[in-house]
Amino acid sequence: MKLRSLLYVPASSEKFIAKVHERGADAIILDLEDAVAPADKDRARAALAEAVPAVGRSGAKVFVRVNAEPNMQLADAEAACRAGAFGLYVAKTRSLEQLWRLSDHIEPLERELGRAELAFVPLIEDAAAVLEARTFARYDRTLALTSGGEDLAASMGAEPLPDVLRLPKLMIHLAAKAEGRLSLGTLGSTTNYSDLDGVAAAAREARMHGFDGASCVHPSVVPVLNGAFMPSDEQVAWARRVIEAVEANGEGAFALDGKMIDAPIVTRARNILAQA
Numbered sequence: 001m002k003l004r005s006l007l008y009v010p011a012s013s014e015k016f017i018a019k020v021h022e023r024g025a026d027a028i029i030l031d032l033e034d035a036v037a038p039a040d041k042d043r044a045r046a047a048l049a050e051a052v053p054a055v056g057r058s059g060a061k062v063f064v065r066v067n068a069e070p071n072m073q074l075a076d077a078e079a080a081c082r083a084g085a086f087g088l089y090v091a092k093t094r095s096l097e098q099l100w101r102l103s104d105h106i107e108p109l110e111r112e113l114g115r116a117e118l119a120f121v122p123l124i125e126d127a128a129a130v131l132e133a134r135t136f137a138r139y140d141r142t143l144a145l146t147s148g149g150e151d152l153a154a155s156m157g158a159e160p161l162p163d164v165l166r167l168p169k170l171m172i173h174l175a176a177k178a179e180g181r182l183s184l185g186t187l188g189s190t191t192n193y194s195d196l197d198g199v200a201a202a203a204r205e206a207r208m209h210g211f212d213g214a215s216c217v218h219p220s221v222v223p224v225l226n227g228a229f230m231p232s233d234e235q236v237a238w239a240r241r242v243i244e245a246v247e248a249n250g251e252g253a254f255a256l257d258g259k260m261i262d263a264p265i266v267t268r269a270r271n272i273l274a275q276a
Contacts, residue, residue: 203228
């Protein structure tokens with residue numbers, strides 16, 4: 001599954017919801033958590049019935065970010081399930097028991113509706129949860145792992161600087177990849193969405209490490225992420241030449257442009273072509 005760009009939109013904002021399907025994002029995240037004022041949460045949840053099909057009508061996958069408070073989380077998940085959302089962004093995931101509780105609540109409803117299982121994206125936002133990341137990745141509903149840089153730094157009493165966030169974000173990334181899940185995000189904090197050059201550089205760095213995509217809060221960032229999380233023309237051309245050489249020479253090691261090509265490099269070339 002290709003999830004290069006995931007665009008957050010407040011689930012309470014009819015204005016943003018009306019246009020978000022035109023932005024070209026691979027996924028839309030309807031946010032019931034931080035982007036929605038407490039007084040508006042019930043209304044935003046009720047509006048999912050119309051918002052989910054509206055934002056997904058151009059083909060984007062639709063996620064709903066559910067609140068962390070347990071009772072609200074279950075109500076949010078049920079509304080998302082009924083509305084036809086593809087998956088849930090599970091805010092402030094701290095334990096596997098949270099994911100079990102969500103599953104136990106929505107499984108009967110999924111069967112009743114005859115719909116596919118909701119995919120989970122655990123959102124890891126504190127230091128303790130980082131150490132549980134591989135447990136979350138092993139859970140059968142988990143599609144991807146991601147982190148919340150600002151909250152993660154705050155939980156450590158730290159500033160959300162690249163050097164601070166790099167290690168915990170890489171730990172989450174490795175946990176996701178170890179279990180064959182998608183890994184979403186960048187290695188720093190990209191809250192300054194007006195710095196498109198900085199966002200592009202962060203996304204390219206993340207892709208070099210094997211991240212699959214990242215989220216954003218402004219539509220201007222979507223094309224930047226879509227471009228940065230795709231192989232370059234030069235990489236695609238190189239990968240095609242490698243595969244053509246494999247077809248001509250067989251699967252053993254051989255030289256191409258003065259460099260040795262063996263199984264790991266062939267795998268990388270095939271991955272590039274799959275991404276392209």
